[in-house]
Amino acid sequence: MYYENLDVWKRSFKLSLLVYKSLYALKDFGLKDQMCRCSVSVPSNIAEGYERFSQKERAHFLSIAKGSVGELKTQIMLASELGYLQEDSYLFILNECEEIGKMLGKLIYIIKNN
Numbered sequence: 129m130y131y132e133n134l135d136v137w138k139r140s141f142k143l144s145l146l147v148y149k150s151l152y153a154l155k156d157f158g159l160k161d162q163m164c165r166c167s168v169s170v171p172s173n174i175a176e177g178y179e180r181f182s183q184k185e186r187a188h189f190l191s192i193a194k195g196s197v198g199e200l201k202t203q204i205m206l207a208s209e210l211g212y213l214q215e216d217s218y219l220f221i222l223n224e225c226e227e228i229g230k231m232l233g234k235l236i237y238i239i240k241n242n
Contacts, residue, residue, distance in 0.1 A: 131178035136231040140170040140193070143224045147200070150217050156210070163203045169196040170228065187239045194232040201225040
């Protein structure tokens with residue numbers, strides 16, 4: 129299976145694009161850079177896991193991707209509290225983080241229990 133066919137990869141890729149677009153004009157470069165980097169980490173680690181040969185390695189990289197989702201979710205909350213994001217963008221990104229995190233959790237569970 130190619131990772132590009134996975135719904136979780138597709139959603140996380142689109143989420144990364146949205147994060148970049150939403151923060152385009154943000155002048156808080158430290159937070160902006162960290163949010164963009166962890167948003168890219170999600171689909172990147174899914175891809176890396178699916179390019180590995182063992183199920184153990186795959187689950188490991190999916191776990192890293194899930195951790196990056198939690199990191200992004202925290203930073204999105206911070207950006208919202210600081211007034212850097214409009215509420216509709218904040219709520220959509222937050223919801224996507226939660227859904228992607230659940231999808232990754234299920235995928236990790238399936239891989240570990242096969």
